[in-house]
Amino acid sequence: MSNYAYILWIPLLPLATFLVLGLFGRKYFKTFSGTIGTASLLASAVLSIVAAYQYFFVDGKVNGVYEKIIAFKYTWLAFSPNVSIDMGIIIDPISVMMLVVVTFVSLMVHLFSLGYMKGEERFATYYAFLSLFTFSMLGLVLSSNIFQVYVFWELVGVSSFLLIGYYFDKPSAVAASKKAFIVTRFADLGFLIGILLLGFYAGTLDIGILIQKLTNAASPEFTGMATASFLGVSALTWALTLVFMGGAGKSAMFPLHIWLPDAMEGPTPVSALIHAATMVVAGVYLVARLFPVFSMDASALNVVMYTGAFSALLAAVIACTQTDIKRVLAYSTMSQIGYMMFALGVSKYGGENGLGYMASMFHLFTHAFFKSLLFLGAGAVIHMVHSNEMGDMGGLRKLMPITHIAFLIACLAIAGIPPFAGFFSKEEILTAAFHSNKMIYGVALFTSALTAFYMFRLYYSIFWAKEAHVHDHHGEGTLTMKLPLIILAICAVGAGLVPFSSLITSDGAALETHVDMIFSIAPVTLAVIAILIATAFYKTQNDKPAKAAAAFGGLYRAAQHKFYMDELYIFITKKIIFPLIGQPIAWVDRNIVDGFMNLLANTTAKISALIKGFQSGKVQNYALYFFGGVAALAVVFIYLWK
């Protein structure tokens, strides 16, 4: 086995870039910062690809399975002899795959931003934050300790806060960044409590040992956790569901998804990074990382499955009604992440039954390429049109030929049309769902048709529909903007050909999969029909969409308003938490608690004011008290003492 210590450099390079650009960028490398950031990330990406090559093809399998290797480990914060936060590096199929995905997509985003963000005043800061974001995500995927995951989890959260709020003088950007951080923080609370539970029952925070202990049904740790119950639910289910709550927050699963559509307030390349390679896939990765433990508990897996499937459907419905192109893409992300989640939910551990796991990771992989392509393409469009609204676009295919073709490829890929990448991964997900839960399969099929519909609605609205009316166009942007589109388009075509089933499976052993032609007929036909409907509706301007919207009436309006989830959250915070919890507490503190302290002080002062009269220093007064006392005593002795 070869030495993997060099993997440490993959996250360290972006960290170094962040420090250098963050501390000195504004002053010394105002214009070079983009080049510095991109170069260091290029090095990280090359190292990641080398690592992947070495892991999958040079070292290969040992006894038919890919091994888990701990390449580095350092006790960072020890709580007790067994329980500590270690900073480590775990090398296994999914972490190596994620290394490639994260560095590759991030590199494309870095490259694209060179042109897109050119001339920005805070150019260096932007690249510093991009590097921080990449570093945090790399640290997260390499984590060998569950608390280490949490450490980087929080760093991912703050990086997204900084990037979404990059245009900090725009109130909407500030609001969106706060929302993203607070909603995910709320979810992280669940994650933290889940970690506390796992740490207590398993007696370790090390993921390897944790999995070892909790997947052995005879171990005292497992039996302890499965039998201990709180409110009728076992401690294991509690812990896993709470951990999943953290994942659902980052991965924008219902009902914690509300931050994602607003997160587009950040620069568009950042959205590509958030939606494709960092942040939103963190939740999927977390569940996959702990999957052996999840597979021991059907209830927790069911939660994952139903949440994923419902989110996929809900987001697809909403996406059909939105007019802001980034918002459509945001909901499509939520929908696709829902796919990955329920694929994990229907899966089991090991062998043929582990198909869902493999399919989920496969979809994560292909989705990263076509989703980042979609966002970068949208970025190129917005760069030209200076608007996010579909109404301001149309007919751009002649002005932006490269973007047009790349975007079309991405749409075909996400719609699941063969032979584009999305087809293969979606096919595996549908197969896995079909063999496990027919209802989920139905939802997945319907969602997949909706996906094809709303993606082509988007495509036609941008590139067809009407004649372009953009006058001040400056071409498709620089070479650094076009190049990532071309590279990603190639990936969106070819990524499906990666022999995933022999590389990344739940137990590390190869899995026999075969694309079943007959099975593919249903989803592909549905997708094609959906695309045809979209063509009829949106290729030229007509009144069919309006009629269809009217036909759906209430459902359409509700979907357009995102099913009033934002309103619900605002109601809870503004009408319940602030006035009914915050204000009473603040009032009680000032008036009751502090009032009591003041009362104590005032009473003391009054009593002393009352008493101090007795010590007036006047002899007459003392004489008066003296004789008064004598008189009183006389009365007592004479009359009462009998």
Place this chain on the structure above:
Amino acid sequence: MNLSLLIIIPLITALVILFCNGLKQVRAVALTGSVVQLLMSVFLLSTYWQERTAGNKLPMLFEYNTTWFKSLHINYHIGVDGISIAMILLTASVVVAGILVSWTMEKLNKEFFFLLVLLSMGAYGFFISLDLFTLFFFLEVAVIPKFLLIGIWGSGKKEYSAMKLALMLMAGSALVFVGLLGVYYQTNTFDIMQISQMHIPLETQKLFFPFAFIGFGIFAALFPFHTWVPDGHASAPTAASMFLAGISMKLGGYGCLRVATFLMPDAAHAYSWIIILLATIAIIYGAFATMMQTDLKYINAYSSVSHCGFVILGIGMMTQTSINGAVLQMVSHGLMTALFFAAIGMIYSRTHTRMVAQLGGLLKVMPFISTVFVIAGLCSLGLPGFSGFVAEMTVFMGSWQNPDTWYRLATILSCASIVVTAVYILRAAGKTVMGPITNNEYLGLADATWNEKLAAGILIIGIVLIGVAPFLINQLIGPGTENIMQQVGKVVTLK
């Protein structure tokens, strides 16, 4: 090394200040003295480290013991362990930063710097004392200057706040004194190390523990005796706010640990449920109260109530990890709140307002100060990489080790405060430093000066060092908390 130097240097500095003329001389002397003290503290750390690596396992190092009042068994007994060294380093950093941010203090500057240095002397003496009477003496030395600092140099309703703070802290001292006398009459000595070797009967402990704990607790913002905190901090001048939060409140936490819990562990066990109840209330209640504040200083003061609740919680849970966490939280909170108050002071001195609603978009005009503000905020909401995360997580993990169901519930409720903290920090930062500029006059404001940058830099280095390499400070305070745990007895660890 001779620990008395830690008291002598501030004393000499204070005396020299009295003979200086003009702001320039005064501040030069004050800064020199405090920097020398900081270097001494670092030197103390390194010699301590050498002793420990050489295998010195004594609970207290560099001890010195001499009779002060023989008839009353009062000794001048000093010595340090890792916990005291952490506190001394914290104090020294905050003092240097506090003097730097007061660089242009015109009003009665001689008296101002004299009082600051005197206050710090009290704190140093307190942290190295191993004799209850000496400890109490230095506690009092640290209280009086605060009254004057707020009453003379403060703002707003400063007389009221100064009086309130002084009265409440005096009441705290009085309670502490009753507690100490109770211990003294039982053991006939004031020596902390000797008392820890004796066994005070449970009934006596139960009688006097509340005095000592509540007395110190008032300093450490123990609910419901925290009400001096918001008013006191809000009215104090910047440096005094930094000293209050960074140093004074730590006297309380340290006293709760070193005196109340260490000397009367049985009573601490018996009353732990009350301690935890009050701490949990302080954490949640403080966080929600912070959310409703509109003045930056009140925000930071109320958040201090919430954050100091973690110190009390850690002590009340009485596992080694939780006590480690309590100490970490003291250091972390001291550095971070001092930094926060420094940033608020810098903003206030330029914009002349601390009201969140009137501020906005400062990141554009003063990037340095705004970045400091955001860093302090992120530390406060427990972001990994800063000290707050390390401290809070250690408290959570330690508290969780206590297997009692109700204590578990308290831990979970306390964890929930991380969400509320995020809300109030982001609300404050989002409005103050982000967003559009609300007042065109702000456009002409200047960013931080060299002294302000230096002050912030010192505190940020501390915060980041703990946040990035927590194993270092853990090694420092580990033996100290172990020693306390031996006293507290029941070591509860994970399976």
